[in-house]
Structures are given as structure tokens and as C-alpha cells.
Amino acid sequence: MFHNIEYRKTFWSPFVTEHTNVPSVLLEENKRLSESALWRMQREYFDKESINAWVNQVPFYITSNPFIAYCYAQIVLNFILDWIQQHPEATQHPFYILEPGTGSGRFSFFVIKTLVELMESLNLTDIRICYVMSDVTRNNINYYEKHPALLPYIEKGLIDFAIYNMETDKPITLLRQHIHLDPKTLQNPLIVFANYIFDTISHDAFTVHDKKLYELLISLKTETSNLEGNRPVNLEKLETVYHIREIKPDYYPDPVLNKILAEYKAELHESSLLFPIGSFHAIKYLKKISNDKLFIISTDKGYSTVKSLDYHGHPSLSFHGSFSMMVNFHALADYFKNTGGDYFLQTSRKGIKTSVFCAGMNLTNLPRTALAIQQYVEGFSPSDYFTLHRRVSDSFNECDLDTIAAHMHLTRWDPHMYLKIKNRIISLVPEAEAETLEFIAACMPKLAAHFYHLPKTECVLFEIGVFYHAVKQYQDALVYYEQSIPYVGEQFSLRYNIALCQHQLEKNAEAMVNFKKALELNPESKEAEEWITYLEKQGKE
């Protein structure tokens, strides 16, 4: 247990400072955490980096894989079916699904694709959905609007876009349809997917000590050398200092929030905790525009019980390009419960958690939804999936091809995972059982269908070509090598592989053209030269 004196001292210091000899500047002093400049700096970071934030900076695989998207699609489809059963007129209006803080757009692609497939397989032609990819920065939206994987859905009117800053109450305007998400448009409940976003927007912070409640006021410092035009360049070099101040019971204008704080004051023994005030702000606004009919699924790092909120030191910022803080899911759940809504918090897992919240409805009246939540949140969840993914990522070199194929099947044929383990797969092909190879070969189109290009990432289409090449399915290999050209560009290995396949398919004239292109791209290549000589000789015979 953590009840020792030393630990208490650590977070009961009224002013924590770190002394260094590096010249530094005080950026702000004793601010309420939610009013700190930190959050503006966070938005500026995402605006500046745009899609490059997801190139080895901000982690996103955990919330952007086909498995989590499948779980969300199943829950939402069941929610829509429950709703229509109770409100048959609901089919006359679209169901809007809003994704605030969309980020890379990869999750949106997986989820919309899965949802459309599920609806097609159940022949649900009378249900209309509109998926709204939104973000605080227009720069991200510029990327989604032109993305080849999203275009088919955009053209069918299944996707729209919106600039939405969750800290404000500005109207959410759909950029394609030119309408607002407001109480008139939202005739059906508004569905919201909030992944890795409640940890990114503003929080307040408090300390409970001897049954008294204090707010934590933040001061920010940084090295002088980290400033450019008075703004910090590297957020990781920000130094945070907390000061505490006792607060009154009516700290917030909203009595529901004060009630939750009072509960912490009464129940926590000794702790500092975060209060997701930016998330509350967004939830209240979304409740308002949706006629208090809101259905949220959220996956994030956080705490779900009072017990897990106890005995913590002052909150820290995790830096990864941007920064994030732990989400107090418990407070969010309490808020929904206290305002006539409902929630489901999954039993404790290490790592991320998936939570479901709803306003203006009760999960007990939504039986299909409740069952889907049992299966996809409380059952084998996105969090369990990630735990397994990490283990396999660390040990695939010890796995045989059957195990790898089974794991790929669990990932729902995820390109990110395939790119990690591709070399192991190809190395195992020569010794593999025919059934295993047939299974993988048959699933390769699923892998290709999950391709969502991001800058500076490898192209799975080329690697699918390599697999088919290795198992001697030359025609299939050619199809994928050619599809990869726009992404990998002209390269020796691409032209050389294409030529080898064409030769195997007895298309020697075409193979000759490609061996020559390969040689141009790498004039040093002895193999390409030998092939050209060989084919020339063959041509003369």
C-alpha cells in the first residue's frame, strides 16, 4: 500500500520547484490548469504538424486499428437498430456520427468501411448514416478530403467534415452539406466516437488532503533557448510547478460538477486528481445540440473508479510530440448518471479503457446495445487486443506461420501489423504447409482493402505483391506491384520484381521493358543486365 509518510510528503508540498542552472523563463504563474496556455500550445502543435503529427510522434495505433473499429461498428449498429425498433420514424433522418479530434483519419476509415459492410450484409438499405470527421485544425481536414481511401465514401455522401474545437461552443458546420449540427438537424441521437481526445483537451486539477479540497494552480517555465518569438518550441522542455489553494464547495457554476468534487473530498483519502473540465464543456454542448440524446464511445487512458483515483501525486503531462493527461472516466460517468443518462465502464484493465456514455436514455432499455457492449467492451476489448498485439509484436520471430496467420486473422488483416512481421512471413514460406499459405493468400485482399496511406510509411500493397510472388501466384503479385506504384514511386526492386513475374507468366517482351527500366534505376545491377542478355538471346532463338 502507499500509505507511508514519505509518499504523502511528495504530493503535499505546497510549492514544488526543480532547481537547475539552465537560464529559464517563467511563462505563466499560478493559473487554473484549464486556463493554462498549455492547451493553446497543444492546439498550435497539432495545427503546425498537421498529418505529420502521426509520423513517429503522436502514438495512435492503439485507437486506430481494424479491431477497435470493428468493436465500435458493432456497438453502433446495434444501437441504431435498438433506436429504430423503438422509434420507427428514425429511418426518415440520418444518424450522424461525430468524431472529434479525428487525427490521422485511419480509425474513421476502418470504422466507416466496417459499418457499411455490416449494414450491407444485413441489407439495411433504409438506414442513412453520415460520418463527420472533425478536428480543431483545418490542416487535418485538408488531408482527409483528398485521401484516396476515403473518396468512395465521400462521393456517396457517407462522410462529411467539420472544424470543431471542443473547448468552444461555436456551431459545428458540415463543410460539404453546408448545414449545422443543431437540434433541428439532429432528429436522431448524436453518436460520438471520442478516442484519445479527452486526454488531450483541458483538465482542472485538485488535491484532497485531510478531507479538505484544494485546487492545483500551475506555473510554467522553460529554458530560454526553447523560446522562439516568446513561444516554446519543444513542449517536452516545459517545466510544470503546482501551487495549492483551498476551494469553496461552489467552485464551478454547475452544481453537478460540485457534487462530484464533494464526493471526491469525502471519499478520497489523500490524492491529487484530474477533472476533465474541457470534456464536460464539450459534452454539455453536444447534449444541447442533440436535444439531450447523445451516445458516446470513448477509448483513452484513464481511471474508472474512486479507488483508482486515490493516492496519486500531482498530475503529470506525458509528452509524445503533443502531450496528454489521464482521463477521469469516473467523473464523466458520475456526470451522466447525475443528469439522467447512463454509462458503462469496463472492468479494470492495465492500459487503455473503453467507456460508453449516453444522455437522455438508459442502457437497460437498449438490449442489443447492452449485449454488444458486453461482447466488445467487457468481453475481448480493444484494450485486450492491444495487450496481445504488443506481446506478438515482441515475439513474432519465435512464432510459426500458423500462429502468425491466426494472429493476423485476429487483427482483421491489419496492414500495420503485417508490415512489422512481413520478413518473418516471407522467410517461413518455403517450409510452410500448403493450407496455411492458401489461407494467407486468400486473406491478402482483406489486407489490401485496409490500406490507408500516411506520409513516410511503408506500402502494404507492395508487400502483398512480395507475398504472392513468394508463393508463385505471379498474376496476383503483378496486380499488387502495379497498385503500389503511386505510393512507392519508381524503384529498382519494383520494376525488377514486376519483370520477374512477367517472365514467369511468359510475357517476355513486357519483362524485357521492365528489366531495362530496372537497370536504368540501378545501372550497377548485374542481375538486371544478365536477365536482359538472357532474354535477348531467347528472343533470337
Ligand SMILES: C[S@@+](CC[C@H](N)C(=O)[O-])C[C@H]1O[C@@H](n2cnc3c(N)ncnc32)[C@H](O)[C@@H]1O
Ligand atoms: C491525440 S490526437 C488523437 C487522434 C485520434 N482521435 C486518435 O485516436 O488517434 C488528438 C487530436 O485532437 C485534436 N485536438 C486537439 N485539441 C482539440 C480541441 N480542443 N478540439 C478538438 N480537437 C482537438 C488534434 O488536432 C488531434 O488530431
